[in-house]
Amino acid sequence: MSSRDDVVVVGAGPAGMAAAARLRSMAIRVTLVDEQPAPGGQIWRNLEANRNTAVGKALGSDYAAGAAAVAALRGSGCSLRFGTQVWQLEDGQSDADWRVFLKTAEGLDMLPASIVLLAGGAQERPNPFPGWTLPGVVSVGAAQILMKSAGQIPAEPVWVAGAGPLPLLYMTQLLALGGKIAGYLDTTPRGNLVAALPHLPRALAAWRDLRKGIGWLKVLRRSAVPIVKDVAEIAASGSDCLETVTYRPRGGAAVTVPARLLLVHEGVVPAIHVTMAMGCRHDWRDDQQCFAPSLDGWGETSRAGLYVAGDGAGIGGAEAARLRGEIAALGIARKLGKLSEAEAGQRAAPFRRALKKALAPRPFLDALYRPRPEIFAPAGHTVVCRCEEVTADQICRAAGKGGPNQLKAFTRAGMGPCQGRQCGYTVSHLLARSLNSSPGEVGFFHIRPPLKPVTLGELATLEVEEATP
Amino acid sequence: MTGGSRAILYDAVVVGGGLHGLSAALQLARSGARVGLLERSWIGRHASGASAAGVRTLGRPVAELPISLESMAMWHDIRGLVDDDCGFHVHGQIKVAENDIELAGLRDRVDQLRALGYRHEEVVDAAELRHLLPPIARHCVGAAVARDNGAADPHRTLQAFRRAAEAAGVTIYEGCGVGAVESIADRWRLSASRAILEAPVVVNAAGAWAGRLAALFGDTVPLGTKASMMIVTERVAPYVAPVVSCAGRALSFKQTDRGTLLIGGGVQGRFDLQAEKTTVDFIALRRAAQAATALFPSVAGVAMLRVWAGLEAKTEDLLPVIGPSPQAPGVLHAFGFSGHGFQLVPVVGAIIAELAATGKTTRQIAPFALQRLARKEAAA
């Protein structure tokens, strides 16, 4: 039933779009699936609609740079399925074939594929703190998505708390659009810069990126945004919505300020939900404090015929994502017999060189923005599992030899709709601490399908033939 | 550590940290034995942790009824056994008939039970069915009901049995699978990955691995594997109180205290016993979704949040193996519950304790003798 040469690419960000266009250029049949209504992923969200608008201008040149990729995708002859979620991947009945189960507003269907390329990108690192579930606490990434997709900005001067390039970028974009910032609580630990300096020479290969970051900092200082450095703890309070924010600089006294909106961000981590569900092998990346799927040089996971490209392979940014997408496409073409080993290697070589260059600033940035330990050891009353409202205390009390999965069974952490996306890392870190171990050894939740919720009625009416064993 | 480390001596070693192992260990300890329990992974890792935790006598094979009825009485005083109510709620179990033929079949069964002296099941008509299950589909014509049945919370039950076992002095070794078995004088020596235990009595409560363990003692029993799939939905407002099954379809349907709906019934996923892994088969699972929406049309819009398949052992006749090993002295078997062992947990632990203490039991366990399966294999 599966026709050879069918590739399903999941995710229409920089990696997915590059891979899809490259596969199409080699006359391979591709279907690109994304749950968003339009291409661009998160970094180039709503790009087509923002062309020649005030928002588009304020978002800057990195955002505008996505136009070429989107145009290439539109012209590639790739089959495009937007507003479509992947809720399960199953082994087909012949070697390395896949059945990709999809959901749209119209119902469920299934696409057979020889190869599946996951380009689902990253998500913000969960950073639980007291009050983080209150209306009025929103992630910086979400605020930027609101800017991109709805031209929305905070109604009042906004508090921003976190670390990394994204809060700096967002704040400059917000200022360019006339927004106001009440203050930036920089949670980057003071010692990080010194620890990062040994990596600076290598990072200088991508001096343009570093210069951008310095530029953002300059804009902030020029705009007299109050900046508090080395903030160790934050907490949000209010009865039904955010009313105050309390922050404590490391070694200093706590300060409480009134606030209606707090934007938070503590870096990004690869989206591992699907690769975990598929039983792929993952490595613990201590440099990025995250799990990432183990991939060969072409981006293939430990499961044959399942590839990953983009930030889902490891945080690297848009250009690295694009290059990984190109390399994966060539690897897939080689797997499908469209390119010989030699041809694939030859064509991949320039992309590999460019990828090395694009990743040059990573060690520096990863060290500079290494998350402070408080993120992984929230105060006892902090809700860690947002869905099931399980606190850090409850999780620590239930810690045992059975790891995250026994703990999940006993506390229900990870059993709600998000299925561990917002609490998995925190649970692994808390367990690691109580067992004097590392998250890499402790492991992660078992991820069960469906990858996205599907209703009983939708499954009951799924029209797909039973697989012949 | 292996070889050279000292064996720890117990009166009884239980192999298997699921509910049957915990129940046996607990009741052995209460009868005065020093008990060690070996679990290859962690307590409740497999069948017990994936159970729908139905507490029923409804629809049981007749051979199981004597011990099942005794177990039901124990469930009604579960606090007396493990100092916790285990989330056991008594709202009845109901097996729905969707047409007159199915209803007639249920009536025949109840008549057969009455003839044998059992009165725990009754047949109800459509009106009474609707009273017990307001959202039931209108085409359903009646049901068999056991009003004193219900369901418990599997994880709460696991934690309660564990706590009670440890309070009674049982030593639990997790991450400790049995690698080898030796007969030494009047004892068995079990070498596990992190400990060596010796005891005159060994209880085989090793679930899906019980066949392998039995073989180490010289008992050959063919054991199959089940990977029954279960659906858990988002939380909804109180919807149904009884546990529901269906005469003509594989379905089990209940609502937990938290409001989630738990839907199973035996639709099989795929499994790899060696790797201890199961895979969900959604096309097959469709049948469970169809059954649920056929009986309860108003759940069509309810979201499934996760689906899994739990590994369990099954025997050829779907009856458990309970009783002494025919050839290995001191070895007591308690496995093969074939997807309906949860309710029997209290009584099977009592039977094991009785067998260990006295060498015999007053309970009717003849239908569960291991020999019946071995004989079949010889005949095959």
Next chain:
Amino acid sequence: MFVRPFKSDARTVSIVIDGETVEASDGEMLAAVLLRTPPFYARKTPVSESPRAPYCLMGVCFDCLATVDGLASVQTCLTPVRDGMTVERQSGRRELSK
């Protein structure tokens, strides 16, 4: 919480949120509309009835769930607005019709 000084070119449509008529742009993200419409939250949790507003806006937090055109627990951050859409903020555990 958020304001929208930069309306898109898409035509203006009307949707109804908990009985209140609200203006939106055709095809924009429903969660964005919720974040600029008091009381800003999408639901009250089934566990403790605590109010939750959309948090991640990219489909990984599931806090933005609301009932859309009669369909419960829809991720509003993945839902494009259409003219006449009816939205109900969810409160606690959803009731199923009997």
